[in-house]
Amino acid sequence: MKITIHGLPVLLAFVAVAAVALADEPAPEPLDHLVEFTIEDQFENEHTQDEFAGKTMVLFWGDREGSEHIERWEKTVRRKLKRELADGSVEVRVVAHVQGVPGMIKGMVRGHFSKEPEEWTLMDWEGVFAAAYAPVEKHCNIMVFGRDGAHLYQQASNKLEQPVLDGVLAAVKQSLEDEGAPGQTSAPSGSPAD
Numbered sequence: 001m002k003i004t005i006h007g008l009p010v011l012l013a014f015v016a017v018a019a020v021a022l023a024d025e026p027a028p029e030p031l032d033h034l035v036e037f038t039i040e041d042q043f044e045n046e047h048t049q050d051e052f053a054g055k056t057m058v059l060f061w062g063d064r065e066g067s068e069h070i071e072r073w074e075k076t077v078r079r080k081l082k083r084e085l086a087d088g089s090v091e092v093r094v095v096a097h098v099q100g101v102p103g104m105i106k107g108m109v110r111g112h113f114s115k116e117p118e119e120w121t122l123m124d125w126e127g128v129f130a131a132a133y134a135p136v137e138k139h140c141n142i143m144v145f146g147r148d149g150a151h152l153y154q155q156a157s158n159k160l161e162q163p164v165l166d167g168v169l170a171a172v173k174q175s176l177e178d179e180g181a182p183g184q185t186s187a188p189s190g191s192p193a194d
Contacts, residue, residue: 034149035132039095041120042113054147055091056084056175058168061129061141063097069140069158070094076160077142080169089176093120097135099127144171146178 034057038048058077060070077092084090101109106125113121124130135141136156142164144153153171157164 030133030151030154032151034145034151035128037122037128039122039124039126039128042110042123043117043120044110045120047120047122049149052091052145053149056089056147056172057145058090058092058172059095059129059143059145060093061095061097061124061133061135061143062139063137065138066136066140066156066158067096072160073140073142073157076165077168080165081172084172084176090172093122095122095124095129097124097127097130099125099130101125142168144168144175146175150175 034049034052036049038046040046058081060074062068062070074092074094078085081090081092085092096113098106098109106123110123113119113123122129129135133141133143133151133154135154139156139158141154141156143151146152152175153167155164155167
């Protein structure tokens with residue numbers, strides 16, 4: 001998923017100021033489990049961690065720059081986990097890091113996301129995931145959580161790299177096998193683009 005915002009220098013100035021303020025704080029140690037959250041999507045529907053209970057979850061986190069790489073990663077992972085997505089044992093979602101966006105332009109920002117209801121994105125206006133997992137700014141951050149909410153894997157990567165894809169798929173497979181979920185993780189074959 002790519003977020004494209006043109007002609008909004010005020011937005012960028014606010015986000016830059018917020019990023020500088022946050023950069024002065026020491027990076028927290030990432031949580032070892034899925035953070036408790038109540039976050040709206042771009043349609044203003046609330047979602048909580050409880051929606052993902054009992055599922056293995058792959059999350060893609062990105063700020064404005066990192067979001068440019070999420071779509072390629074998300075499509076590849078969805079293709080590799082097609083069977084698991086179909087049987088409901090795995091959920092794949094995007095978290096948009098939009099902390100620092102002024103309230104008066106949140107609607108405009110929401111308008112840059114998919115209009116398809118099934119393609120909802122968590123709009124993290126408060127920086128809940130950034131505070132919980134210390135993701136790398138300006139990167140696509142990929143996280144895998146087990147059915148019990150355990151934080152199994154995290155990696156930042158803008159380039160579609162086979163070792164990172166292998167790590168994601170291995171974490172998903174481990175979660176499904178360890179917890180007796182239906183389905184099997186598709187083994188990676190060849191390049192990430194397969």
